[in-house]
Amino acid sequence: MAEADKGAAVLSQDSRRRQTSWSTAEAIKGYIRDHGLTSGEPLPTETELCEVLGVSRSSVREAIRTLASLDIVQVRHGYGTYVGGLSLAPLVSGLVFRGSLNQDGTFGTLREVLQVRIALDLGVADELAAHYRGTTNSALRALVTQMRAHSRAGESFAAQDGEFHRQLLAPLDNTLVRQLVAAFWEVHTNVVPMLGIPRAADIDSTVEAHDEMLDALEAGDAEAYQQAVLRHYAPLRNAIDQALANG
């Protein structure tokens, strides 16, 4: 590639030597941006990237691995490298790990995650109330019915709970908020079993709070929704406070 050779030649020996895998990662990000590539679109081959960016194959490989761990690129083995999902997966992974460390023998991380979840849920009240006002939502009600059955049988209802929160926020025009809520739900759900928190005695009221959240939203009442959100989290909050007091 004559063009690429020219580009590579412009880079001095010195700046080439200084190319770390970090700056190669930045260069690949620049390539994606400059070429207007979007999630799922293919990047040039490793060989082409070496030529275009004027760096060694090992630098490109290392940079690709770094970007893959950040979900900025996705390596499909045997096919090539594509622009990644730019998701919050790295955030979830880091936070679940941090939560699992439980360094100070407390339930600190879980309590923090809970507070973030509450803030995000409260923060979208107006938008959700505007969307749901005057609607009926049988799919969401059915999930609550399933949660109730599981809870009364002393079983976990995490799957239905996750689906409820995902569906409830689906109409939001804000992908980032939806991703963050899903990410913190996942952190939360992964960390709780690690800490061995006992099943809250009043967990049934969490189930009922889902119905109350829906009631409030269908009535277009953002404030009532916020109150239901707080009731929804109360049993787990109490369980954590209890665990902290006993710890």
Add this chain to the structure above:
Amino acid sequence: MAEADKGAAVLSQDSRRRQTSWSTAEAIKGYIRDHGLTSGEPLPTETELCEVLGVSRSSVREAIRTLASLDIVQVRHGYGTYVGGLSLAPLVSGLVFRGSLNQDGTFGTLREVLQVRIALDLGVADELAAHYRGTTNSALRALVTQMRAHSRAGESFAAQDGEFHRQLLAPLDNTLVRQLVAAFWEVHTNVVPMLGIPRAADIDSTVEAHDEMLDALEAGDAEAYQQAVLRHYAPLRNAIDQALANG
């Protein structure tokens, strides 16, 4: 056929290696957890990790690089590998990049980041009001005075703004919220110049809103604080809406 066979062989070797590096990263995380290591504490040497985990040196190296990009470990060249800060740096990096892509020609990511910042700021109102009630905060007031001078001179006041928000939330018992607020502030501050959003005509009211936020907190009035938070973000919100309308 020979070419395809070669490809298949490379593929399986490659996916084996990837599998190993991923599970080696999990194994290193397990080591940190099981040994109760905390941020800044040293990990065993590369050689020791190979022995302890029973994997190759290249797997350990690759896993260390992946964990370093997630801030789970930190490599200090010439010294060794340490447990990382477990910060939200990977989140910031990913979001700034996503914001810079601006794929659909809109200011969508910035508007989303703004909504998350607002939700988090509103979500900590009660805790902040309880903390600041009856206090006076000359350091925070001094930052507002500096912001006002910069704003009137038509200059940016990002440094003082960042410091104000950092200091304001410093008393919070929630590290995660503080880190998230700082992370989204950073995304926001990095994305705005990339999008070439014109300076808001009413940016002075953002400066004054900082004073109003402090007034409300010192009065212990969480609701007045929330109103001031909304006024604080209004000029930028308007600028984004304007840019979206013009786009």
